[in-house]
Amino acid sequence: MKQVIQTLRRQDAEKKRIPVVRMEIDYELATLHQAILQNDYATIKTCKERLEKLRQEMIQLEV
Numbered sequence: 001m002k003q004v005i006q007t008l009r010r011q012d013a014e015k016k017r018i019p020v021v022r023m024e025i026d027y028e029l030a031t032l033h034q035a036i037l038q039n040d041y042a043t044i045k046t047c048k049e050r051l052e053k054l055r056q057e058m059i060q061l062e063v
Contacts, residue, residue: 014061021061025054 028051035043 018061
């Protein structure tokens, strides 16, 4: 019974994380857009790496 409760709590926490990840993705996309406009290649690279990590996290959360 404890395992069932723990599983349900974990799933609930994961569902709450999805909107946060979406907001982080939006922020990174806005930052990436600004970096592209300014030809800031270091920031572009950083944003792309962060977006890749967020993408992987979203895939795991939505499974």
